[in-house]
Each structure stands twice: as structure tokens, then as C-alpha cells.
Amino acid sequence: MHHFARRRWINATISVALVALVALWVRFVESSLGRSAYHTGWLLLAMLVALASYSLRKRLPVLPLGRSAIWLQAHLYIAFASVGIFLLHIQFRWPNGILESILACVFAATIISGLVGLYWTRTIPKKLAKVGEEVLYEEIPRLRVILRDRAQNMVLATVRTSGEATLGEYYEQRLRSYFARPRGWRYRLRPSSDVRKALMADLTEATRYFSDTERKSAEQLFSLVRRRDDLDYHDALQWRLKTWLFVHVALTYPLLLLALAHGWLAHLFAGGLS
Amino acid sequence: MEVAVKRPQRWDQPFSPEMREVDVDHLLRMDPFSQIDAKLFPAGQSLRDLLRNDTRIIEYRPGDLVVREGDYGSSAFLILSGQVRVVLAGLSSESLGREPRQQSSWWNALWQLARNPRLPEVRRDKSPAVVSLDVGQQSEEEDCLTAVRNTLEGPRVFVQDVPLLIEGTENDTLGPGQLFGEYAALTRSQRPATVLAESDAVLVEIRWQGLRDLMRRTPALREHIEELYRQNSLRVHLRETPLLASLTSKQLDAVAEATLFESHGEFDWQDEYEQAIKGRRGDAVGREPLIVEEGQPSDGVLLVRSGFVRVSQRFGGGHRTIAYLGKGRAFGVAESVESYRSQQVVNQELSLRALGYVDLLRIPQEALETLVFPHLSQQEIDRWEADRLYKFGHCKCDSKLPESPCESKTNDTLKQGTLEFLVERRLINGQKAMAIDLDRCTRCDDCVRACAATHDNNPRFVRQGPRSGPIQITQACMHCVDPVCMIGCPTGAIGRDAATGVVRINDQTCIGCATCANSCPYDNIRMVEIRDRRGSVMIDQSTRQPIEKATKCDMCLDLPTGPACLAACPHDALVRIDLGNLGELSGWLDR
Incomplete structure (x- = not known):
């Protein structure tokens, strides 16, 4: 098996295993009459921070923070896993609050833009390479x-x-x-x-x-x-390759802000509205 | 905004600031300098100036290390008094005290990032990227044979147990008036032997620029050094040839006696190269100097001493490249063995052509049959004969023989066109070429930005260059096997890092003459206008022209990340690769 194929299998297996473990944990917590949403919420927030930190890594090329290619792999598979964790967090139901709905929409938009970008970054270079001349x-x-x-x-x-x-x-x-x-x-x-x-x-x-x-x-x-x-x-x-990245990165900031606001509110009203 | 400054000159930074007039007088009274006609030197670069600025006198105590085997060097030594011992120990640089390169700390890296000015090419009074020439570094390895003692001139590495070092090795003693170290200086390569002081010794070290000028203006000295080089390189080369590995020193001397020197191609091959890349594909082969022609009787073995040769076979109306051979590789071994066994004339199946300037050693068939083959075992003879390569473009053997060019032949992953491309464009010279897989590269320019962030806000490469299919060999310094850019530098600002061989430019001693940029056949060195710390462009106070400096990729040798371009590529599309090793390239493409 080629290096990239092997890497894909290993990373996908780890991601699926992570989501499965969290699903089991959620089931355990729920069956113990606990509230898994706090656990999955914090996990999801940590994942979002990890995903956003890739942008920071790119701005610090002088530091030995590991190769960008490894970061991108981590970014991709954490993002895939975050979809599973997100679904567990919302318990497979579309949220009904305004903030939560907006947050879910922004999350979905970020994930979709990422998926589209992934498809484009894997297909467009081959198309460009077929054109005889390489231009900046x-x-x-x-x-x-x-x-x-x-x-x-x-x-x-x-x-x-x-x-x-x-x-x-x-x-x-x-x-x-x-x-x-x-x-x-x-x-x-x-x-x-x-x-x-x-x-x-x-x-x-x-x-x-x-x-x-x-x-x-x-x-x-x-x-x-x-x-x-x-x-x-x-x-x-x-232009397409540059623009999607701009859109994808631009969506990250409102996503992080909304997620933080959602977490704060969730804890603020943890006991319920009186 | 402009600021007028004095344009840097060749000898602004002498080899040693401690060279005094009295030292120069002393040298001028000694051979060979006393025999040199000072009138042959121009007024601005007199013999006295040259000795004052391009030499230094060093005193050694018994056991002191003068040069270390495996280090890259660009100077030669003349013994003024005392004796030195030349040891061919075959030991690693680390066991001889080479310290691993100190890389910048996290803190320094962050500090550099924070201090990065917004304008490009701003020069602060920073310490220069020193091209190390000495052996004043010490490893902490346990099996290290050396230690450090402090002297007035700084730390000096010495061998603690000389008898242990020289035990069972080939070694020789040199005395006053003898020269050594010219091999690495002339070939821009690694030191082939370790030299240590046998007794109290005084040596004069001449850096390459001085040696070059002395040779240029003194024919007798040039002939002497070239003869020395030929003898020394011949001995080094034959000793490292696997076919001759089982011979004794005496037998090897006999082979050396019979060996012939051959040179092919033009020393200044840049024009021919430019024609080749502009011309029709495949035409370049016909213009390359023919060394061995397909179908002609085999006459011994050819060893490549320096440069590259193309191995080709007629195919249709043209020639198909089968492989290329670089320094240390051999051609025609199997044919010679077959001829020896069958006692019949064997014809060459392949042609051999010079790519640029090539130095070869020919061991004639007669010498092989009398001096070499009788001393080989039957098993070795069989093995060499079985190593008949490249028949009809396919390697018939799976030999791991070091002389086998199998690793430089084409295979399924690497298409024939790529091999032709690499050879035709002489990219095989690149030891750390930047290759980009355009099938994976998203043109995000993260590599360019990372390079700029780590190099004065100005990338040291252009993300363009010749390509074959999806492989693009980018215009970044390739740190060539033979860096011709180093030949003409008047100050020694461009040189190899002693430990890694990476070609670097010392910004402090670069005078902006552009000789290196003009010499680079691949156009990978760029001249840039520099600014002072306030961002003003520096101009020459007399001519009002901008002050320029040569810039190029330095493999981010001082950074803890390694090459920033490589670390910054998110898509595994970029690699720094030795194009002389096709196995490495095909392995990378076949990921």
C-alpha cells in the first residue's frame, strides 16, 4: 500500500474510533441520567480551537511546530470527527434556539466549505498541471x-x-x-x-x-x-483555490465566537431559566 | 529614501585580521613565495596584498587537528615548519570531533519573527552566516577521539590518542615546503583525509581565492598544484573504487602507474548548456563530446573523477538516455571482465558522452588483465560480469554493487522523459533541489511566504522553473555536487558549510559583484538591493548606484524547523531532493 493510502486508512480509523468512543461515553452518561451535552460541547469547542490553530501555525513558519502537511492531516480528520461529535452534541436534532440555530448553520457552512475545498485542492492541481505553462x-x-x-x-x-x-x-x-x-x-x-x-x-x-x-x-x-x-x-x-480558503478561514472566526457565546450561555443557564 | 555608503571591497574582511606586515615579509622570504615574480600581479592586487588578506599563519601542537576527513574545505595548507600526519582513517566526522550544527532556539526564532521589518532586505548589524572553514568545534559523542584545548587563537581540537587513530590506517608524513588540502579546495568537495600535527608545526593556510590567484599568475605553482591534485585525487579515487577494493597498497600503486587521465568537454559549459535548453529536444545529445561509442571495442574501465557523463543507446533516429554517472561511478566493468574471460574483443553496447566538463580515469584493459582481475576471486569475477547493465534500456541485474548505475536508471515510476529532462537540463547536479509535484500543489504560496518570513522578507526562490510532466524543478539553489558559483567569488563569501556541504553566502563579506549569480547555470542566485535599518536603500557614495548583495536558498540551516519551504507545504507537494539519485525521486513520486 502506498504511503498516502496507508496514511488515509490509519487517520480515518482513528477518527471513526474516536467518534465511536465518544458515542459510547454519551450513551453511558445518558443512561446514568447525566447530561452528556456539556462533555460533548467542551470536546467540540476544543476541537474547534485545534482546527483554528492551524491558521496560527501557518503564520509562524520559524517555529518548529511540525510540518504543515501533518497539521493539515490532523485538521482534516479532526474536522471529520467533529461532525460526529456535533451530531452527538445536538442528539441528531436540529436546535431550536436562535443562537443555536445560527451556530449550527455556521458550523455546517464551515464544514461544507472545508469539504468543497478538500475536493478542489485534490482535483484542481491535476487540471492545472495538464496545462502546458505554469504561471504565478x-x-x-x-x-x-x-x-x-x-x-x-x-x-x-x-x-x-x-x-x-x-x-x-x-x-x-x-x-x-x-x-x-x-x-x-x-x-x-x-x-x-x-x-x-x-x-x-x-x-x-x-x-x-x-x-x-x-x-x-x-x-x-x-x-x-x-x-x-x-x-x-x-x-x-x-482564483477558486484562493477564494475558498478565504471563505473557509473567514467562517472560522464567527464560528469560534458563537461557540464561545453558546458555551457561556449554556453554563450561565445550567440550572434552567427561573 | 536612500543612504550613501562605501561600496564593499574584496579585502574588507581579510582571512585573518592578525596577519601582520612582518608575517607577510616572512612568507615572502620563504619558498614557494620567494620564487614568485611579484611583477606578475597587478598593482591593486599585489602578491603582498594577497598574502596579507588571503592567508593566515597557524601554529599547531602535536596531535592538533588541522583538517577533518569528510569536512567540506576551501583552503590549502603549506607547511612552514614541523611535520603533519595525513591519515586515511575512514572515520566519521563526528568521531573526529565534528559537533552537530547548533540551531536557533525557539526564543531566538520568535525574536527573529518579531523583529522582521516590513520592508524587504533590511540589513541590521547581525552576526554573519559564517561559512565555517576551521575545525574548532567539538562533538560530545562518547566514542569521540578528540578533545578541545584553549589557545590564544581560540579553541583547538586535538586527537587524544594518536596511536589509536592511526592504528591499521594508511598514513603518511608531510614536512616543510609541502602543500596539502588542495584537493578539497580545487574540487569544492570534502576533505579526503584527516591531517593532524605530528610535531610542533607552523602552517600557512591559503583560502581558495588566494590560491586561485596565485595559480593564475604563477604557471610553475599552478603546474605543481595540479600535479599534486592529480596524484592525490588518483590515489583517493582508486582507493574508493569497489572493483579495486581487494587490492593491496602495492597493487594499487601499480594500477595507479598504469592509469590514464582524460578530460572531455568544455570547462566553461554554460553557453553549451544554454544552447541545449533552447534547442530542439534530443539535439543536445549529438553535440555532447563523445567518450565511448556504441559498437566500438571496449578498452578498459572508465572512472568518473568529476562531472557527469550520459550513458545512451541509439534508438530510432536519436539516442535514448539509459543512465547518467557522476563522481565515483565506473563504466565498462562488465565488458572488461567478459573480454578477460573470453579472451576476445568485446564491443560496447552503449555510448558515453560528457555532460559539461568531465574528468575521467581510464584503467586500460591490459592493466586490468594483469594487475586487477588475477587478484579477484571467481565469485567476484562472476558478480562483476553479471552486472551487465542497461541492455535495451533495462537493467538486467538487481545488483547492489556500489558501481552499479541501476539507481540512476529509469524505472516504471520515473518515465523515460523525466530522465531525459533531468540529464538534458543538467539538473542531476542538484543535491538538494526543490521539486514540486504540480499534481498536488495548490499554488497556495505558503512555501514562498515561509521563505520570505525567514529571509529578510524576500523569498530566496521563485516558484517557477523547468518541468517534466507534473514535476517542477523550482528556481531554488540546488546545492550542486559541483557548485560552479563558488569558483569566481573574489572574497570567499560563497562557500560550503563545512559539515553539511550546503552552499551559503556570507552577507558580511559579499561585495555584490554578481560573479556567482552570473556563474550559476540555473539562474538560482539573485542580486538584491539592500536597505539600512531605517529602510533606506543603500547606494554607493561614489557611483550613486544601489549596493547589491547576492542571495540564495541556504536550506534554513540555522532554523530549528529545517527548510521552511518544506515545513510549510500543506499538501506534501514539495521536497528537497538529490536529483543525482533517481531512486529517491521515483520513491517520492510513488508515495
Whole structure:
């Protein structure tokens, strides 16, 4: 068995075992007429603190706090286990208080964002690796400008040398806006090669009207259109990877605050409302 | 904001501040310096200047350790008086007193984090990252053979029981006028032997920069040192060759007599390398100097002394790389053994080409048949012959012989294309290359941020670089087997850490000449403009140009975390790896 597969099995087994042990404990406490909610609540709060501390670890790279990869593994499996503990804590019933409902919603949103992020971090890198060129996210706007200038200058040079305007007009009508502007939100949310395919097909069709000089330039335009599409693809997927993390981390703070408030109130009214 | 300062110069920080004019006069009266024509040196870098700034005189007492086997060194020693003993003990550096590297404490690490300025490349008056050259450290290991005594010049390591150290070892005594230590200085590698003072001895230590200039301007000295290097390296190399392991010292001397030196390729291989990476894939092989051609009769065994060679086989219209061999590896053993047994001429099945500049040793077939093979047991002969490698691109043996290039051949995990990529781009030179698995990397840049946080707010690498499939070899210093960046440094600011071999830059002695950055074929050293503690950019008071310093990855040698990039990667996508060992790379990919 490969290292990652073995690691997955071991970590999953430990998580399931932890949840099972807590379930048995809850059953024992409940059968002894105790209130397990305090125990599971504190455990859940400790787990949330442990999960949030990963963010702190990332900010302290100079300290020997263990490898980030180990922290991430712990983060993932503690999060999985926390779902089980959460269900035991709410006793498989949706809470009825306002604060508790909001807290449950934020918890669910954080877990869902984490799951979505996990899926994306495991699938998007492979998609990006298949694109020929590796680009840094911060470099993308600059590279876009370079591609736009190259396309524009090449078309202008062709018009000047050949004295024919067909390619120039085609560029103005179909390609100028493609090179000049970033892709819209629709593409960012759901990147596809539709526009590239359509442009390539259009350009192929238009070559019948081009002179020999223009055809040579059109060959380069094909390549530039493809490179621009690759760049946009990188932009969309890298943006997605960065944005989900932002959302996931942003949800952590209200979750922790609400959990603390809930714990405080739970203890404050431990004896019941009089 | 700018602040004008004096641009650092080559000898602002001499090798030893204690060198006096009277010491220089003394040296100039002694051989070989008395025979050097001082007029051959330019006015700004006279022989006197060179001796004053690039040498130091050290006095040793009997038993004192001069150099330690296994340490990286970049200086040579000339014996002025007394005697030293050269010992080939094969002991670990730790048992010879090498102390494990002291890493920064938690408190210091936190303090550094808190003090990190917001602006990049701010220089405070911090102690330099010293490139250690001496042996003034002491291990606390129980079986350690050394101890420390205090002298006026600082702590000095000495061997407590010299007879125990030299018992059963090959050793030799050197006297006044003799030079040693040139091997490690010239090859930028580890010291092959331990040297200790036999009697009260006075030595002059010459750092690499001084030795280089002396050799450049004094042909007779250069020839003498090169001859010494050839002799010493030959002895070291033959002794470490497994095929010759069972020979006695006398038999080994006879083999050394018969051994031929060969050099292939250009010393300055950077241009050729740049052409190779820009050209069409596969074309580079044809341009590489041919050493052995497939189909030609085998003529002895070739030992790689320095550099790398490509082992290839014709395939279609091109050449398929089967393996690459680096320092210490042998080529043609099985063919030689077969020829010896069958008493017939055996043709080579593979070609051998130089990757850059390569130094080889050739033990001719005749010498092998008379001096080596008759002394091997039948079992050893069988074993060597069975080790016929790379037939049709597949290793036929599962040999664990140290000379077997099996570990540097391709396998199922590592695709042929990756092997070709590593060889064509000469990435095999990297001992601690940063490889990123792009199939796992989420481009989160945690590695970049961690590097910046630990290095003056400016990352010491760029998360880009050549790639083959999902493997990207990032533009971070690879701490090469042969760090050519070190050759031209005028001050010795760039050098290997004595214990780990990590190539580091001493910021205090770097004068910003960019020689190292221009020499690095992989473009992994960057020049940066520096700022003073208030954040003002430092400029040269005479030229008004910014003061620059060379920066590169130092493997976070002083940090308790190890390389921060590696520790910061959440997805196990990044590794620091020896690309000379394909087994390690395929093992990492096959996780």
C-alpha cells in the first residue's frame, strides 16, 4: 500500500474510533441520567480551537511546530470527527434556539466549505498541471497585457507589410476584445474552452479570405488565442483555490465566537431559566 | 529614501585580521613565495596584498587537528615548519570531533519573527552566516577521539590518542615546503583525509581565492598544484573504487602507474548548456563530446573523477538516455571482465558522452588483465560480469554493487522523459533541489511566504522553473555536487558549510559583484538591493548606484524547523531532493 493510502486508512480509523468512543461515553452518561451535552460541547469547542490553530501555525513558519502537511492531516480528520461529535452534541436534532440555530448553520457552512475545498485542492492541481505553462497568479494580469500587445503589434505589422486589411478587420471585430479584457464571472465560476473553440473555428473559417502573409500571421494568432485561454484557465482555477480558503478561514472566526457565546450561555443557564 | 555608503571591497574582511606586515615579509622570504615574480600581479592586487588578506599563519601542537576527513574545505595548507600526519582513517566526522550544527532556539526564532521589518532586505548589524572553514568545534559523542584545548587563537581540537587513530590506517608524513588540502579546495568537495600535527608545526593556510590567484599568475605553482591534485585525487579515487577494493597498497600503486587521465568537454559549459535548453529536444545529445561509442571495442574501465557523463543507446533516429554517472561511478566493468574471460574483443553496447566538463580515469584493459582481475576471486569475477547493465534500456541485474548505475536508471515510476529532462537540463547536479509535484500543489504560496518570513522578507526562490510532466524543478539553489558559483567569488563569501556541504553566502563579506549569480547555470542566485535599518536603500557614495548583495536558498540551516519551504507545504507537494539519485525521486513520486 502506498504511503498516502496507508496514511488515509490509519487517520480515518482513528477518527471513526474516536467518534465511536465518544458515542459510547454519551450513551453511558445518558443512561446514568447525566447530561452528556456539556462533555460533548467542551470536546467540540476544543476541537474547534485545534482546527483554528492551524491558521496560527501557518503564520509562524520559524517555529518548529511540525510540518504543515501533518497539521493539515490532523485538521482534516479532526474536522471529520467533529461532525460526529456535533451530531452527538445536538442528539441528531436540529436546535431550536436562535443562537443555536445560527451556530449550527455556521458550523455546517464551515464544514461544507472545508469539504468543497478538500475536493478542489485534490482535483484542481491535476487540471492545472495538464496545462502546458505554469504561471504565478500575481503574474497573470501582466502576461495578459504582453499577449495582447503581441497580438496587436503582429496584426498591425501584417497590415503594414501586406497592405491588406482583412486580418486587421477580423482582429478588430472578433479578437480585440478577447485579448483586451479579462474573462467575466461566468468563466471564473465555470471555466470552459467554448470561447476558444469558437474563436479558433471562426479564425479557421476566415483564413479563406486571407492572403499568404496574413495566413502566416493567423498561425501565430491561433497560438496566442490558445495561450490566452490557458492563462484564463489558470486565473479561474487559481482564483477558486484562493477564494475558498478565504471563505473557509473567514467562517472560522464567527464560528469560534458563537461557540464561545453558546458555551457561556449554556453554563450561565445550567440550572434552567427561573 | 536612500543612504550613501562605501561600496564593499574584496579585502574588507581579510582571512585573518592578525596577519601582520612582518608575517607577510616572512612568507615572502620563504619558498614557494620567494620564487614568485611579484611583477606578475597587478598593482591593486599585489602578491603582498594577497598574502596579507588571503592567508593566515597557524601554529599547531602535536596531535592538533588541522583538517577533518569528510569536512567540506576551501583552503590549502603549506607547511612552514614541523611535520603533519595525513591519515586515511575512514572515520566519521563526528568521531573526529565534528559537533552537530547548533540551531536557533525557539526564543531566538520568535525574536527573529518579531523583529522582521516590513520592508524587504533590511540589513541590521547581525552576526554573519559564517561559512565555517576551521575545525574548532567539538562533538560530545562518547566514542569521540578528540578533545578541545584553549589557545590564544581560540579553541583547538586535538586527537587524544594518536596511536589509536592511526592504528591499521594508511598514513603518511608531510614536512616543510609541502602543500596539502588542495584537493578539497580545487574540487569544492570534502576533505579526503584527516591531517593532524605530528610535531610542533607552523602552517600557512591559503583560502581558495588566494590560491586561485596565485595559480593564475604563477604557471610553475599552478603546474605543481595540479600535479599534486592529480596524484592525490588518483590515489583517493582508486582507493574508493569497489572493483579495486581487494587490492593491496602495492597493487594499487601499480594500477595507479598504469592509469590514464582524460578530460572531455568544455570547462566553461554554460553557453553549451544554454544552447541545449533552447534547442530542439534530443539535439543536445549529438553535440555532447563523445567518450565511448556504441559498437566500438571496449578498452578498459572508465572512472568518473568529476562531472557527469550520459550513458545512451541509439534508438530510432536519436539516442535514448539509459543512465547518467557522476563522481565515483565506473563504466565498462562488465565488458572488461567478459573480454578477460573470453579472451576476445568485446564491443560496447552503449555510448558515453560528457555532460559539461568531465574528468575521467581510464584503467586500460591490459592493466586490468594483469594487475586487477588475477587478484579477484571467481565469485567476484562472476558478480562483476553479471552486472551487465542497461541492455535495451533495462537493467538486467538487481545488483547492489556500489558501481552499479541501476539507481540512476529509469524505472516504471520515473518515465523515460523525466530522465531525459533531468540529464538534458543538467539538473542531476542538484543535491538538494526543490521539486514540486504540480499534481498536488495548490499554488497556495505558503512555501514562498515561509521563505520570505525567514529571509529578510524576500523569498530566496521563485516558484517557477523547468518541468517534466507534473514535476517542477523550482528556481531554488540546488546545492550542486559541483557548485560552479563558488569558483569566481573574489572574497570567499560563497562557500560550503563545512559539515553539511550546503552552499551559503556570507552577507558580511559579499561585495555584490554578481560573479556567482552570473556563474550559476540555473539562474538560482539573485542580486538584491539592500536597505539600512531605517529602510533606506543603500547606494554607493561614489557611483550613486544601489549596493547589491547576492542571495540564495541556504536550506534554513540555522532554523530549528529545517527548510521552511518544506515545513510549510500543506499538501506534501514539495521536497528537497538529490536529483543525482533517481531512486529517491521515483520513491517520492510513488508515495
